[in-house]
Amino acid sequence: MLDQFGLLVGSSRSMLKLYRTLRKVAVTEANILIVGESGAGKELVANTVHLASYRAEQPFIAINCGALSPELVDSELFGHTKGAFTGALRDHQGVFAQAEGGTLFLDEVTEMPIEQQVKLLRVLESGEYRPVGSDKCRQANVRIVAATNRDPQQAISDGLLREDLYFRLAKFPVVVPPLRDRNDDIVGLAQHFLAYRNAQEQQQKQLSTATLQLIAEHRWPGNVRELKHAVERAYILADKMIEPDHLLLEMALADTTETELNEVPAGVPLEQLEKAAILNTLEQNAGNKTDSAQQLGISVKTLYNKLEKYQQTEP
Numbered sequence: 292m293l294d295q296f297g298l299l300v301g302s303s304r305s306m307l308k309l310y311r312t313l314r315k316v317a318v319t320e321a322n323i324l325i326v327g328e329s330g331a332g333k334e335l336v337a338n339t340v341h342l343a344s345y346r347a348e349q350p351f352i353a354i355n356c357g358a359l360s361p362e363l364v365d366s367e368l369f370g371h372t373k374g375a376f377t378g379a380l381r382d383h384q385g386v387f388a389q390a391e392g393g394t395l396f397l398d399e400v401t402e403m404p405i406e407q408q409v410k411l412l413r414v415l416e417s418g419e420y421r422p423v424g425s426d427k428c429r430q431a432n433v434r435i436v437a438a439t440n441r442d443p444q445q446a447i448s449d450g451l452l453r454e455d456l457y458f459r460l461a462k463f464p465v466v467v468p469p470l471r472d473r474n475d476d477i478v479g480l481a482q483h484f485l486a487y488r489n490a491q492e493q494q495q496k497q498l499s500t501a502t503l504q505l506i507a508e509h510r511w512p513g514n515v516r517e518l519k520h521a522v523e524r525a526y527i528l529a530d531k532m533i534e535p536d537h538l539l540l541e542m543a544l545a546d547t548t549e550t551e552l553n554e555v556p557a558g559v560p561l562e563q564l565e566k567a568a569i570l571n572t573l574e575q576n577a578g579n580k581t582d583s584a585q586q587l588g589i590s591v592k593t594l595y596n597k598l599e600k601y602q603q604t605e606p
């Protein structure tokens with residue numbers, strides 16, 4: 292049986308160290324910055340912090356900063372009053388109001404436009420925010436837990452994250468290690484996801500020895516999310532014994548071999564290639580933009596911009 296803390300499962304040394312940190316930090320009011328690769332479990336860490344905090348009975352609100360629409364970002368964060376702008380037909384609560392008393396999880400915080408990062412910093416400093424169109428400030432009682440899959444120092448030098456906001460958020464930087472650095476947990480997590488499905492479906496499917504070996508040896512670039520999806524796929528495909536082929540790991544491989552690249556016909560407009568690469572990656576990731584952007588080596592914001600452009604040029 293693997294150790295558990297809140298929603299997190301794992302007994303590797305790095306996970307046990309993480310639990311110790313979270314246990315201490317959760318009961319404070321400190322804001323937190325969680326750093327880790329996509330799929331490593333950052334949102335689960337944020338949720339666990341919330342559940343282990345004194346705010347557990349209050350709301351946990353999660354937003355992806357890369358998915359905020361540029362025109363509405365102020366309203367999405369701070370809310371708006373009726374008539375604040377065309378289309379503002381009624382008062383709207385932003386995420387700060389929704390999370391009042393609880394925890395606000397800002398995923399992909401480096402994708403938040405710099406202008407809003409300044410406003411966020413102001414809220415963290417003064418504890419006040421003002422809904423769009425209102426002349427009254429509201430008091431915010433919200434704990435901020437932010438996350439990024441970028442190296443924060445690099446994001447600061449690239450101008451994606453304000454240094455002053457970083458210092459405000461990162462009183463307690465929490466690092467979630469990639470799955471390949473917690474070898475001891477890989478097979479246990481696979482068994483955990485399988486046991487969960489077996490209990491749900493009242494089945495007793497099993498992982499064969501060869502499957503367990505493949506799971507242990509795979510590098511899991513998509514981290515725990517990739518492992519969970521592979522087990523769930525295999526669970527559906529296998530009757531009783533889950534064999535290596537059921538995991539469909541080659542489908543999830545992001546690495547394109549040189550031979551495959553040589554098969555791309557010469558003279559295809561680059562834009563067309565780019566669009567095909569983007570749409571195929573999204574399809575492989577079941578529409579998950581964060582994972583797709585990471586595999587494509589672009590930011591979530593760039594991915595959104597490109598998708599928007601395709602929509603405009605579509606007949």
Ligand SMILES: Nc1ncnc2c1ncn2[C@@H]1O[C@H](COP(=O)(O)OP(=O)(O)OP(=O)(O)O)[C@@H](O)[C@H]1O
Nearest residue numbers: 299300301328329330331332333334335515516581
């Ligand atoms: N330690 C863990 N124990 C159990 N399940 C886990 C663990 N870590 C991650 N998961 C599961 O893996 C999936 C991905 O985790 P999560 O969404 O927290 O990752 P993330 O780092 O926030 O990803 P992204 O950066 O893409 O938003 C979720 O289904 C989550 O429940």
